[in-house]
Amino acid sequence: MADSKITKRRATSPATATKKKTAPKRKAPSVDNPGKVLKRSRYTKAETYAIFQRFHADNPEPEGELDYVNAYTLLVAVVLSAQATDVGVNRATKHLFQIADTPEKMDALGEDKVREEIRTIGLYKTKAKNVILLSQQLLRDHGGEVPDDREELEKLPGVGRKTANVVLNIFFGQPTIAVDTHLFRLGNRIGIAPGKTPLDVEKAMERIIPPEFSLHAHHWLILHGRYICKARKPECKRCLIYDLCKSPDKEPYDATPEIAVRTAALVAAGKTRLDAE
Numbered sequence: 001m002a003d004s005k006i007t008k009r010r011a012t013s014p015a016t017a018t019k020k021k022t023a024p025k026r027k028a029p030s031v032d033n034p035g036k037v038l039k040r041s042r043y044t045k046a047e048t049y050a051i052f053q054r055f056h057a058d059n060p061e062p063e064g065e066l067d068y069v070n071a072y073t074l075l076v077a078v079v080l081s082a083q084a085t086d087v088g089v090n091r092a093t094k095h096l097f098q099i100a101d102t103p104e105k106m107d108a109l110g111e112d113k114v115r116e117e118i119r120t121i122g123l124y125k126t127k128a129k130n131v132i133l134l135s136q137q138l139l140r141d142h143g144g145e146v147p148d149d150r151e152e153l154e155k156l157p158g159v160g161r162k163t164a165n166v167v168l169n170i171f172f173g174q175p176t177i178a179v180d181t182h183l184f185r186l187g188n189r190i191g192i193a194p195g196k197t198p199l200d201v202e203k204a205m206e207r208i209i210p211p212e213f214s215l216h217a218h219h220w221l222i223l224h225g226r227y228i229c230k231a232r233k234p235e236c237k238r239c240l241i242y243d244l245c246k247s248p249d250k251e252p253y254d255a256t257p258e259i260a261v262r263t264a265a266l267v268a269a270g271k272t273r274l275d276a277e
């Protein structure tokens with residue numbers, strides 16, 4: 001697998017649509033406070049399909065934003081990313097992965113040195129301990145290889161279901177859905193995959209995502225939640241699914257934003273943004 005590259009969500013053209021009136025302010029759904037949870041998706045199969053067609057047309061090959069050079073460094077980067085930004089993790093791992101890109105090297109480096117390397121990241125003491133423990137466990141139980149199995153991954157220190165799903169999806173190409181804060185909010189805010197817990201949202205996503213889009217769905221939704229449908233205030237003017245979205249939080253405009261019109265045209269023409277560039 002090729003090295004990861006940092007990819008930023010492409011800036012979209014400003015919409016020509018003008019806002020009609022301010023939507024009532026609501027707290028964005030979060031794991032701690034999901035609010036009123038719908039019983040089922042607000043969207044029909046066809047509507048859900050149309051949403052993922054737009055994501056595909058806009059970004060046919062989405063990539064994660066964490067830097068890594070192999071399955072092991074991806075696993076470590078994801079463990080370090082809990083309650084930290086990808087940019088912050090990349091800054092800390094730049095040197096770390098130059099000197100320790102295998103479980104053997106990390107174990108030899110030792111917990112104190114790992115702690116020094118990652119001290120700019122939140123919870124660095126616990127994370128350094130987990131990185132050493134998981135490296136030792138990989139050496140002991142898996143011959144130093146990262147297993148491509150969720151159950152085995154979840155046995156590693158500091159690795160939960162979300163981390164396991166990210167590694168399985170990004171490195172092993174499995175169609176897993178890792179529900180982080182962005183996916184949880186999106187599932188409930190736009191009502192496409194509602195659920196009270198991350199696991200409920202993960203299961204709901206698995207039910208509704210059309211199979212041909214399931215490999216990249218996780219990335220599209222994270223990028224959409226991170227850069228467009230943000231927690232505090234969704235940037236509906238830059239939203240490529242504006243006209244399909246049924247969220248009560250959607251900003252009302254007098255016209256569909258240009259990005260949504262343009263992406264719908266790509267879908268209708270059977271093209272992606274890459275073809276059009």
Ligand code: SF4
Pocket residue numbers: 190228229230234235236239240241242245246247249250251
């Ligand atoms: S229209 Fe607004 S609320 Fe709906 S998905 Fe887009 S950004 Fe989120």
